[in-house]
Amino acid sequence: MxxxxxxxxxxxxxxxxxxxxxxxxxxxxxxxxxxxxxxxxxxxxxxxxxxxxxxxxxxxxxxxxxxxxxxxxxxxxxxxxxxxxxxxxxxxxxxxxxxxxxxxxxxxxxxxxxxxxxxxxxxxRRRPRQAETGLQLDAERYQASFNGADLDLTPVEFRLLACLAGAPGRVFSRDQLMDRLYSDHRVVTDRTVDSHVKNLRRKLEQAAPGQELVHSIYGVGYKLEL
The missing domain is CATH 3.40.50.2300 (Response regulator)
Structure with missing residues (x-):
């Protein structure tokens, strides 16, 4: 401990x-x-x-x-x-x-x-402790869990969650998230990011029923609240 x-x-x-x-x-x-x-x-x-x-x-x-x-x-x-x-x-x-x-x-x-x-x-010392938030991220294996439940994320969904979890409460624009999700700088649309967020929310909801962790900020982007 x-x-x-x-x-x-x-x-x-x-x-x-x-x-x-x-x-x-x-x-x-x-x-x-x-x-x-x-x-x-x-x-x-x-x-x-x-x-x-x-x-x-x-x-x-x-x-x-x-x-x-x-x-x-x-x-x-x-x-x-x-x-x-x-x-x-x-x-x-x-x-x-x-x-x-x-x-x-x-x-x-x-x-x-x-x-x-x-x-x-x-x-x-300033970073949130994963054990205290219930979120566990393993960047080498691209594995994530919340409250002990495996989230079964795709690599893109893992990068999305890791980005949001790296600065809880900070609002990331869709452009910022697109830069973070695709290292090959491929051309994707806002809807692509929205689709990944939707899938990530669904998997988090399965691990934490009734908790809304990923929040939409209208006209701006998304943030994670743990």
């Missing part, structure tokens, strides 16, 4: 092209109980997040292929995953630009790995 000051394990993506630093962060975060994946190229980040969204990203600004600020901006077009920028730049403009692009925090090199773990812990 988790005590009030303890956190469930999280999936953390470390994007850092310095192998020794990436290994150091991985070791400290794993010692704190988290699952850690590492990438060393900016070009690999968006496909990785679309395939299996982590709980937190530690993102270096200076990366080969694509810089961290551009990555942060692109991720915010379809994901609310928390992002901590790691930078060797100390100019205030870079810090402000990173936060304006949607980063949740930043930390400057050189830093203590313990400080990074503490910053990550502070951000992860």
């Amino acid at each position: 988790l005590h009030n000051d303890e956190l469930p394990p999280a999936r953390i993506l470390v994007v850092e092209d310095e192998p020794k630093l990436a290994a150091l962060l991985r070791d400290y975060l794993q010692a704190a109980g988290h699952q850690v994946d590492c990438l060393d190229s900016g070009l690999a980040v968006e496909p990785a997040v679309r395939a299996a969204e982590p709980d937190l990203i530690l993102l270096d600004i200076m990366l080969p292929g694509r810089d961290g600020l551009a990555i942060c901006r692109d991720l915010r077009a379809f994901s609310e995953v928390p992002i901590i920028l790691i930078t060797a730049r100390v100019e205030e403009v870079d810090r402000l630009l990173g936060l304006d692009l949607g980063a949740d925090d930043y930390i400057c090199k050189p830093f203590s790995p313990r400080e990074v773990v503490a910053r990550a812990r502070a951000i992860l």
Whole structure:
């Protein structure tokens, strides 16, 4: 059982092209109980997040292929995953630009790995605990359950639920959901999104009779209330 000051394990993506630093962060975060994946190229980040969204990203600004600020901006077009920028730049403009692009925090090199773990812990503490909401999501297996009942979702329905559950209470427009659901950027209509929402609602209703979890916001989009 988790005590009030303890956190469930999280999936953390470390994007850092310095192998020794990436290994150091991985070791400290794993010692704190988290699952850690590492990438060393900016070009690999968006496909990785679309395939299996982590709980937190530690993102270096200076990366080969694509810089961290551009990555942060692109991720915010379809994901609310928390992002901590790691930078060797100390100019205030870079810090402000990173936060304006949607980063949740930043930390400057050189830093203590313990400080990074503490910053990550502070951000992860804000996320709703799946066990408390009754919702369980397994991004690697594309499996979801609510109150112990398997939802039997299609991959698209799983991505839809994961998107909504990543920011409970936030209203997502149909365009935002379409970007999140289809990584190949295929052309789909609003009705396609509405159809997936309808199917997701039906399956949630089967697991939680009488509870309306996915709400329509007229003229805007959808949100999830847990």
